[in-house]
Structures are given as structure tokens and as C-alpha cells.
Amino acid sequence: MSGKSLVTATINGEEKQFLCEPRQSLLEVLRDVLYLTGTKEGCNDGNCGACSVIVDGVLLDACCMLAVEAEGSSVETIEGLATGDELHPLQRAFLEETGLQCGICTPGFLMSAKALLDKTPRPDEQQVRHWLAGNLCRCTGYDKLVRSVLKAVEA
């Protein structure tokens, strides 16, 4: 009916152009058009946070945003977290504290944690728990995730 739109957005610091249908979510486009498959699909309805990305500084679920809405925006995904081969302090802390088991939720948790640290560089445990409440994990029991983020804060 309406064909594809050309969207220009900055993805992890690089300007990209892509074609998409209005009904495609940002999550679909990241994964299926741009092949940035680090962002995961869990529920596809805003409940699990596996698709968490940061758009213009705001943490959101990529399944709850249309890709056409990203026109002119700056999108940060898990692929932009490390600098070359150098892991982000959060990624290192997740490895050291075993903040993951199966790993499907990990990119989402890392992006939520990054969004928190961008705003509050030294959060307390309560703030960490509050900011991670929009992310679900079936494996770790959450405690290791919280400890991982707190370790990255100390580092």
C-alpha cells in the first residue's frame, strides 16, 4: 500500500540509510535489514527488555518503536558498546561476575545499565535494581546482574 521509506539515522555513531516499511519495528530493521543481531527479540511487546536500545539518549524497547520514527535520530545498540577489541567496563564486569548464563537477555541488560551510568555514574543498589526492572532474565536470578553493574561502577 505505502511501499518503503528511506530513513537516515546515526547508528552507533555512523550515519546509515536504510529502506523499511512503516510497519517494521526498529527491532526488525536492526536485525533483518542492518544485520545488527546483537539486539534480541524476546516478547515483542515491551515486557522483557531484550531489545533495549538507546535512541537520542533515551533507553527504550526497539520492539515498541517504528523504524520510520528513527529518521534523524541517533541509535545506540550493543554493537557500539565495546571500543574495537576493548570491552566496555560493564561488559568486563558481566564476565567477571558471571552476570549471564544463556546470554539472550545480556545485550538488553547491558544497554539498560549503560543508560543508567550515562545519567548516574555512581548509582546505589536500589537505583540499579530500579533501572533493570524493565529487563527479564530467566537464568541468573538477577543478583549477579546487579552485582555486575555495581562492580563496573567501582571499576
Place this chain on the structure above:
Amino acid sequence: MKDFQYLAPRRLDEAAALMAEHAGSAQLLAGGTDLLIFMRNGRKSPEVVIDAKKIPELTRLQLDAGRLTIGAAVSCRTVWEHPEIIEKFPALADAATLIGGIQIQGRATFGGNLCNAAPSADTVPPVIVYGATAHIASARGERQAPVEEICTGPGLTSLAPDEILVSLSIPAPQANSGAAFLRFIPRNEMDIAVANAAARVDLDETGETISAARIAIGAVAPVPLYVEAAGAALAGKPVNDGSIASAARIARDASTPINDMRGTVEHRKQLVEVLTARALRRACDRARGEKIQ
């Protein structure tokens, strides 16, 4: 999701013309945290989706001589990150920090919460007790309505298909006034209210007597419910357990909840009474200058 046309007008009159042209087949898109889910599961299938977030009147958040204007497309996170709103309108921050998690709060708007018209909508009782006015526009002109007149049933509003909610405006709070919003869910985050309640009180200069009060409750009636009688019963009454308990009972009696997977009628009626009393107490404490987050 069915295919549709996406439009992102940059002016209110343009948006109003598009809503008139496609009345009935267009949906406004604010944060999309209700709309996109409904489009995905087939409950809604608009042919045209009109993005509300590029229209200046809808994205404005403004405090002008104490009067607050919340554009319909302002996100909950923008509201709870505003230090003056937390201080002057704490019940708005109470609700804005409870909607979903941080991800949802970054997108979900006050306008979308109201226009989606869920009986459990968490931002609606607070805007009702603050006495908000809804500013509505269409190609036919502009109008205003008290916010408690917007929701008319589950998923239904008094807006015509071509109308746009532009903003909510809230008068400057009086001296010695306070408000609070509370919600009951079985966990701390990420759930839909079993019941919720908001209260606002204006105290006299002694801080001992209530001069006026407003109470609204949610998830216990077909719409977020303004219980005028509960507030009116408090006028002229001392701030004490007796006055608070009798207002809370009026709120309980006004509720008409249903049994569903989240709770029973009996449980919900009990919650209305408890939450209303607690919200009133917290509102009185805030009116007396206590900072409670």
C-alpha cells in the same frame, strides 16, 4: 502487523487536517506503547498512523507562573526528570515512575495513557485530582474539557475520531496543598494496577483543617473514577484518622470493580479503601511540607 501509511506532520493545523481527511481510519501515535501492541495483535488496524511527536504544541512541557502544561506527547520520563514537577506536582511523578519500566517510561505519554482509556491507566487519577483541563483540537476548532470527562468506558473516550488531545493544563497549586498517587500490584514494577488511588488536599493556614480535597480511583470501575463526594466530605474537616477513614469509605462505596485474573471484587474494594486513606495521609504530609518520594 497490517500495512499502513506513516505521516509525521510538523504543525498542529496540518495534523488536524489529516485527522479530518482520514477520520475513523487514522490513529495518532504518541509513544506507541499501547498502539503498536494493539496493531501487532490485530486489535487495531489503522490505515494511517499520524506521529504526534513532531508537533510543538504536543511536545511542550511548561511551567508558567505555577501553571503546568503537559503536551499530550510528552513522555513519562520527561515528566519525572523535571525537578520542579517532582516538587510542585509530586503525584504526577508518583505515577510517571510507575508506568512499565524505564524503557516504557521513555516512550509512554500522559496523552496516550488518557486516550487509551484503560480503567487502570495510572496517570489519569493524578491528573484528575490536580483538576487538569484537556485541550482538544480538530479542523473544526478548539475546545476544552475537564479531564475526568475524557474516558467514557474501557478503551473509549469522548474525543471525536478527528479530534486531537493537545495538552493537559493544571492550575498552580495553592499554598499548603499536597497530593499523592498509590497503586497496588503483586510485585514492585512492571504490572497493571489491581487498584490505584490519587488524592489531593488543600489545608488551611494552620495545617490542621482540610479546606478542599479531590479523590480519584482506578481499575475499579469502567473508567478512572473521580469520586467528587469523597473529596467534598473532607471540606472543613480536621486532618485526622476519622475524617480520612470516612472519605476512604465513600471511595470504596463508589467503586464498581469486576472479578478478573488480577483481583476479586472484594479484594479491590478493600484496596480502594486502604489506598485512598494512605494517599490522603501522604497528601496531608506533603501539604505540611514533608518531602516524601
